[in-house]
Amino acid sequence: MPPTPEIAELKNQFSEYLRRKKYRNTQERSNVLDRIAEIDDHFSADELYLYMNGQGDKVSRATIYSTLDLLTQCNILTKHRFQGESAHFELATRMPHHDHLICTECGRIVEFREEAIDGIRDQVAKGLGFRPLSHSLQIHAVCHDPTTCEHNTSD
Amino acid sequence: MPPTPEIAELKNQFSEYLRRKKYRNTQERSNVLDRIAEIDDHFSADELYLYMNGQGDKVSRATIYSTLDLLTQCNILTKHRFQGESAHFELATRMPHHDHLICTECGRIVEFREEAIDGIRDQVAKGLGFRPLSHSLQIHAVCHDPTTCEHNTSD
DNA sequence: GTTCTTGCAAACCCTTTGCACGTCT
């Protein structure tokens, strides 16, 4: 994977957002975004906390949560909330947007990409007078094939 | 609105599910479904708890949570998780399935119905070897019109 | 210098759990 050439752009976008909202451009906020750019995956607040403090960055959980919140608000991060799990984040630019199908019997999660959804999202948002940013779709379903679904014991 | 003629059908569906899974058909589980059928709206576990105990039903939070879980598993209820809020439920048959658009600036939530999504859901699920049950789509967007978005102070 | 942010720990909320008692089969 490329060493994220867009990191500079993301940092601009973030600074710009902070300025616009009259929030301060602190070292901690900058560091958090830097470290996130190094992670090529979903992550939780606590995972980021442990990662940063393992790298020598000293950041508190309070700051992590607060900064993740800002980054989500300005659409640099996307926030996912699966089932009962803690919130997970990823760079909005990280990969083509994907959605999730969850088996209600065994909890298995399958990622998929379906471009048609983007069109519907944009059309719906505009129709309601909004500017679309992103979406999060979860499909709930059960396996057809009992052998691939660990909990399909009955039937 | 009709006095939910489907309640009998839902109760059958629930009993059937309990039998299939070898769970017991208890008075409490039956009561919970009865009271839910009276609510024509989204509700949280605690709202249901307060409602039932206000009506004279004596049900513990533990039972509420456990029964909501069962009802969601057998697809009588749909479970929503908006932003940082507590889980909300509604009868899956309550109304044509609707999804939600959330303004990332002010948090406003708009419900909408878009039939095309159902087709995509079914097609995706089948393509992956699953039997589709339901879906949950959230669109994140910002208001075009500053006057309708309480937090659109800048720009 | 003032205001906002940080860090820490405690508080918080929603949800789950352990255990004794009650209920379904």
Add this chain to the structure above:
DNA sequence: AGACGTGCAAAGGGTTTGCAAGAAC
């Protein structure tokens, strides 16, 4: 009778908050 479900209160996990110290403006 036996196994499972219920109720209570306490524990749990993730997230937020109050306050004092520190950094940005």
